[in-house]
Amino acid sequence: xxxxxADMDRSSNRVSSTAVNHGTVPTGSxxxxxxSSAVAMATRSVVEAPNPASEPLFLDVQHPxxxxxxxxxxxxxxxxxxxxxxxxxxxxxxTLTTTPVTAQANQPRVADYAARPTQSxxxxxxxxxxxxxxxxxxxEGASSSSARNSLVLPAGPLSADMQIEQIAPWPAISFFxxxxxxxxxxxxxxxxxxxxxxAMTMRADRGDRNxxxxxxxxxxxxxxxxxxxxxxxxxxxxxxxxLQRRCHRASMLLLDREYRKLxxxxxxxxxxxxxxxxxxxxxxxxxxxxxxxxxxxxxxRLHESGDIxxxxxxxxxxxxxxxxxxxxxxxxxxxxxxxxxxxxxNDFEGLAPLPSSVDDEYITxxxxxxxxxQKPSYMTGxxxxxxxxxxxxxxxxxxxxxxxxxxxxxxxSDAEVMLEKAWVQEARIEVDRLMSDLPPALQLGxxxxxxxxxxxxxxxxxxxxxxxxxxxxxxxxxxxxYWLELEPLTTESINERAALAHRAYATLxxxxxxxxxxxxxxxxxxxxxxxxxxxxxxxMGSEWVNTVQDWWSLFSRVNFVQLMPPDMASAFDSRQQSxxxxxxx
Numbered sequence: 001x002x003x004x005x006a007d008m009d010r011s012s013n014r015v016s017s018t019a020v021n022h023g024t025v026p027t028g029s030x031x032x033x034x035x036s037s038a039v040a041m042a043t044r045s046v047v048e049a050p051n052p053a054s055e056p057l058f059l060d061v062q063h064p065x066x067x068x069x070x071x072x073x074x075x076x077x078x079x080x081x082x083x084x085x086x087x088x089x090x091x092x093x094x095t096l097t098t099t100p101v102t103a104q105a106n107q108p109r110v111a112d113y114a115a116r117p118t119q120s121x122x123x124x125x126x127x128x129x130x131x132x133x134x135x136x137x138x139x140e141g142a143s144s145s146s147a148r149n150s151l152v153l154p155a156g157p158l159s160a161d162m163q164i165e166q167i168a169p170w171p172a173i174s175f176f177x178x179x180x181x182x183x184x185x186x187x188x189x190x191x192x193x194x195x196x197x198x199a200m201t202m203r204a205d206r207g208d209r210n211x212x213x214x215x216x217x218x219x220x221x222x223x224x225x226x227x228x229x230x231x232x233x234x235x236x237x238x239x240x241x242x243l244q245r246r247c248h249r250a251s252m253l254l255l256d257r258e259y260r261k262l263x264x265x266x267x268x269x270x271x272x273x274x275x276x277x278x279x280x281x282x283x284x285x286x287x288x289x290x291x292x293x294x295x296x297x298x299x300x301r302l303h304e305s306g307d308i309x310x311x312x313x314x315x316x317x318x319x320x321x322x323x324x325x326x327x328x329x330x331x332x333x334x335x336x337x338x339x340x341x342x343x344x345x346n347d348f349e350g351l352a353p354l355p356s357s358v359d360d361e362y363i364t365x366x367x368x369x370x371x372x373x374q375k376p377s378y379m380t381g382x383x384x385x386x387x388x389x390x391x392x393x394x395x396x397x398x399x400x401x402x403x404x405x406x407x408x409x410x411x412x413s414d415a416e417v418m419l420e421k422a423w424v425q426e427a428r429i430e431v432d433r434l435m436s437d438l439p440p441a442l443q444l445g446x447x448x449x450x451x452x453x454x455x456x457x458x459x460x461x462x463x464x465x466x467x468x469x470x471x472x473x474x475x476x477x478x479x480x481x482y483w484l485e486l487e488p489l490t491t492e493s494i495n496e497r498a499a500l501a502h503r504a505y506a507t508l509x510x511x512x513x514x515x516x517x518x519x520x521x522x523x524x525x526x527x528x529x530x531x532x533x534x535x536x537x538x539x540m541g542s543e544w545v546n547t548v549q550d551w552w553s554l555f556s557r558v559n560f561v562q563l564m565p566p567d568m569a570s571a572f573d574s575r576q577q578s579x580x581x582x583x584x585x
């Protein structure tokens with residue numbers, strides 16, 4: 001059974017585990033790729049027949065989860081999460097249960113769910129999904145405004161001991177968590193989808209304060225990152241803004257900042273809070289949350305996951321999540337550093353091994369199955385993208401070191417300049433190699449879509465193509481700026497920068513706006529920095545002006561299809577709510 005990811009000892013920084021044969025394929029595993037039907041069977045068996053003697057998933061062992069009446073708690077919306085993980089082969093909510101319940105007790109909920117509109121994930125799938133969740137780009141936004149859900153948030157102030165239903169309606173939470181698992185997980189894979197879906201089905205959040213905080217953080221992240229076309233058919237912009245604000249504030253209140261028992265859940269909560277604050281323009285608050293996330297990641301020694309013997313007891317799921325969380329925080333940290341912020345996670349401290357390019361459905365606590373050859377993993381794009389950031393980090397460090405030397409009137413010698421130029425050339429070759437090694441589903445080419453027949457898969461790979469392209473452009477612009485510090489500006493270098501900007505824009509502009517916008521503030525920030533880099537170039541005439549205008553237009557179009565508060569300064573209160581006397585005590 002899956003382990004408690006919060007089982008981290010602060011004093012020794014060790015994670016307990018009972019798994020054996022770590023990192024290997026389970027005994028008796030097939031030599032051929034695991035079929036989707038086998039995954040469906042394995043996932044269904046976990047949900048339909050949980051082991052009551054096993055430790056509940058994600059629970060704080062110091063505060064065990066109280067007994068739950070699953071007749072009231074198990075949401076059909078969350079049961080449909082398992083459909084997302086098994087290509088629609090999962091049993092329907094009318095037959096799938098997590099605990100023995102009577103048909104009479106379950107009948108009202110089944111009848112209520114059956115009355116809700118559903119859409120198929122793919123043409124061959126008959127599995128129901130939560131109401132109104134778009135499954136294709138033609139269906140997104142197809143519902144009229146009159147079909148929107150009426151979002152009524154619970155009244156009263158927030159507190160650190162509230163359950164999710166006291167913060168936001170459960171149908172709204174399930175809608176956005178399903179949206180996250182379907183689309184956004186490929187960009188923020190900080191949970192293991194099958195075990196997270198099981199935890200939600202079993203309502204493990206009721207007994208785990210940090211898990212509640214993570215769920216609410218993922219909701220606020222999804223609202224801020226997702227294109228409006230995937231949300232406005234269900235909720236108005238005003239409702240989305242209210243929900244995002246309330247979920248973010250509740251997530252921060254629920255986060256256990258005593259940090260007596262560190263967990264990667266803490267890092268996940270902080271990084272989702274960072275993205276939420278970035279999406280509403282709260283830059284200083286976002287920077288503070290990122291700094292905190294980096295420090296917690298360092299305390300957890302995520303950068304040492306593959307090097308220290310004491311971490312060899314981790315099961316495969318825990319090891320993969322540690323690697324994913326580290327690389328995601330590292331990528332965000334370097335992205336912010338490219339805009340002038342300090343670097344919190346330095347390469348010389350160590351870098352964790354790369355995550356496996358295997359979908360979550362093929363990873364178990366005992367090991368992982370090989371990814372089917374005919375089904376490229378969405379983790380391939382994630383792994384390829386994070387490999388670009390060490391190159392950018394090295395460039396930023398070299399650039400800043402050179403500037404400090406110039407301030408102290410200690411310029412590089414001719415030999416040192418030649419060595420640095422050689423490094424820049426090698427870095428460019430490395431970036432080109434990483435991009436050329438991408439699988440066909442992620443090859444950028446001219447940015448034209450490569451339909452697979454599954455609109456969700458097309459959207460996921462489209463988002464990753466956009467992320468890869470803008471990251472590649474950002475790294476190359478960083479290398480170019482450093483090159484210009486090593487030699488005087490020439491006409492050739494000016495033309496080279498203009499050609500780079502033109503090629504990157506031509507490819508990006510041919511990608512769906514929804515795919516671009518799904519990358520959120522990361523996409524907007526990188527586009528904005530490219531505009532700034534172009535403005536530092538001398539006037540090149542009408543062609544240069546058109547290039548700058550094109551990039552600024554792209555920045556504006558991405559903003560247009562995302563949720564942006566009308567008044568950034570008042571998106572969140574300037575301070576958290578004061579604790580109640582009981583909380584202060």
